[in-house]
Amino acid sequence: MISVIKIVEDTTVDGPGFRTTVYAAGCPNACPGCHNPQSWDIRAGRMMSTEDIMKVIRADEFADVTFSGGDPMYQPEGFAELAEAVKRETGKNIWCYTGYKFECLQRNQRQLRLLKSIDVLVDGPYIEAQQDRDALFRGSRNQRLIDVQASLREKKVVLYAQ
Numbered sequence: 001m002i003s004v005i006k007i008v009e010d011t012t013v014d015g016p017g018f019r020t021t022v023y024a025a026g027c028p029n030a031c032p033g034c035h036n037p038q039s040w041d042i043r044a045g046r047m048m049s050t051e052d053i054m055k056v057i058r059a060d061e062f063a064d065v066t067f068s069g070g071d072p073m074y075q076p077e078g079f080a081e082l083a084e085a086v087k088r089e090t091g092k093n094i095w096c097y098t099g100y101k102f103e104c105l106q107r108n109q110r111q112l113r114l115l116k117s118i119d120v121l122v123d124g125p126y127i128e129a130q131q132d133r134d135a136l137f138r139g140s141r142n143q144r145l146i147d148v149q150a151s152l153r154e155k156k157v158v159l160y161a162q
Contacts, residue, residue, distance in 0.1 A: 033128030
């Protein structure tokens with residue numbers, strides 16, 4: 001089960017092409033200037049099963065998937081189960097936004113399980129002083145677009161080639 005704020009279909013702002021974005025409830029980072037502070041409280045969402053979310057993802061057959069929030073890495077078990085189902089059933093590309101750094105996530109076994117099914121990770125907290133409206137799919141310049149599978153293979157951060 002995952003606490004979800006909302007699911008938005010056919011969005012084009014959370015990664016390349018059309019995407020179904022699952023917005024997680026719960027975020028411990030509380031970044032000043034966050035565009036979604038209503039998502040910080042995990043109790044603000046509604047509990048949804050993997051199957052309920054998969055029904056929405058399957059119905060949007062031409063859209064890839066993005067996990068945003070809140071912070072999906074705050075609920076790693078539920079999002080790992082969902083990501084594994086997405087890959088197994090649809091093979092869709094998955095992007096994930098998190099305030100955590102990749103280097104920290106790969107040391108946590110629960111979060112590493114989720115990373116193993118993610119294609120691109122947008123990592124790092126939003127820093128208002130580094131806001132950049134021209135940064136592709138990011139809110140601030142410190143955030144990185146990481147090719148997760150290449151990074152896991154090479155055991156170092158490999159940036160996503162846009």
